[in-house]
Amino acid sequence: MKYSLDQLSAFKAAAECGSFSAAARRMGKAQSLVSTAIANLEIDLGVSLFHRAGRYPQLSAEGKRLLPEAIAILQRCEQLSGIAHSLNAGQEAKLRLAVDDSAQMPWLGDLLEQLATKFPQLEVELLFPIMDDLYKLLQSGRVDLGISYEAAEQPKELAFHWLKQCEVQFVVSRQHPLAVAHNVSLAMLQSHRQLMVTGRQSGAEKERFRYSPSVWWVEGDWAVLELVRRGLGWACLPKHFADVTQEQDIIQLPIQFSESQLQLGIQLVWHPGHQLGLAGQWFKTALIQGAIAG
Known part of the structure; x- marks a missing residue:
């Protein structure tokens, strides 16, 4: 040639x-x-x-x-x-993002569109690790930025910034025995199987919202939702996740006990010792400014 x-x-x-x-x-x-x-x-x-x-x-x-x-x-x-x-000019070859819960994509979508417009040559890797798995990826330098639910114990070497609040709902299939109850007590929840999201790391975080002695551990909210739909148990799921699914055969339980109003913070996480490129710095700033504006 x-x-x-x-x-x-x-x-x-x-x-x-x-x-x-x-x-x-x-x-x-x-x-x-x-x-x-x-x-x-x-x-x-x-x-x-x-x-x-x-x-x-x-x-x-x-x-x-x-x-x-x-x-x-x-x-x-x-x-x-x-x-x-x-x-x-200082732009990284790839921006690696980790998001705990893929149901958060609707509100993140607008920001990702802006990222694509501002950095058209950027390669992006978007992962969906769960709970402690996300922290491990940040600690190892495998990802640049993370968006996660607020954990009970946060690794000291990571930095956090609050983004928004998330309501947690108790949901069950219409065919489940709990679906006919007008007021669901903690004792009633404990008498039925709970479906819980789990990561691949062991620790106290995975037990945080456990109410029932009988649990099926599932890696991913979408899989939990499918098992709920099939009547295999009840679950605590983020409200925005339930809103996205718009499932006709899944209902919110009328919970009547002190811890029924669960709130979870959604936060931005990064490792201060790992330098961000231009795109990562822009994405981080945009998330923080959006949280302040909201």
């Missing part, structure tokens, strides 16, 4: 402008240089890209077929240059 980007650029300009002279004016070069570049490209490719019999050159069948390929190559080169420029 001997052809150059200059040759491909001349080919593209001539095809779009309709003449070699107009292409030369666009590129700021002498017409002879553009004509020579296209002629050399034809030699390198072994095909004629233009018919030159008329007053203005016309794309040949081969030229029409190869033009989109040439444009694609030039666009990828522009993308390469753009990424290199962003990296040179």
Whole structure:
């Protein structure tokens, strides 16, 4: 392969402008240089890209077929240059985000759209670890920023900033025995299986909202919701998660005991010792400013 980007650029300009002279004016070069570049490209490719019999050159069948390929190559080169420029300016190659509970995506979606617009060359990795698993990823440097529920015990080496409050609801399937009760006591909850979200780390955090001696541990809110829907137990789920699902066969239990009004803080988490790039700094600031505005 001997052809150059200059040759491909001349080919593209001539095809779009309709003449070699107009292409030369666009590129700021002498017409002879553009004509020579296209002629050399034809030699390198072994095909004629233009018919030159008329007053203005016309794309040949081969030229029409190869033009989109040439444009694609030039666009990828522009993308390469753009990424290199962003990296040179301090933007990280990849921003790695960890979010405890994928049901938070609706309110995060707007901010992610802004991130994509502001940093179009940025590669993003979005993970959904649960509870202590998220902290482990931050501590190891595997992710840059985390959004998690407020834990009873927070690792001292991590930094936290409160973002918003989340209400927790007690939910059950309409077919479950508890669904017909008008007032559900703690003793009634304890007599039925509880479905609880769990991470892969052991510790006190996973037992935090345990009320029943009988528990099924499930990795993920969506799986918990499916088991609730099938009548396999009751669960405590974030209100925004229940709102997103809009399940017709799942109801909120009328709880009547002192701890029934559960509130969970949602917080931004990061490791102060791990430096953020431009995109990470922007995303962190946007989250904090949004929390203040809200």
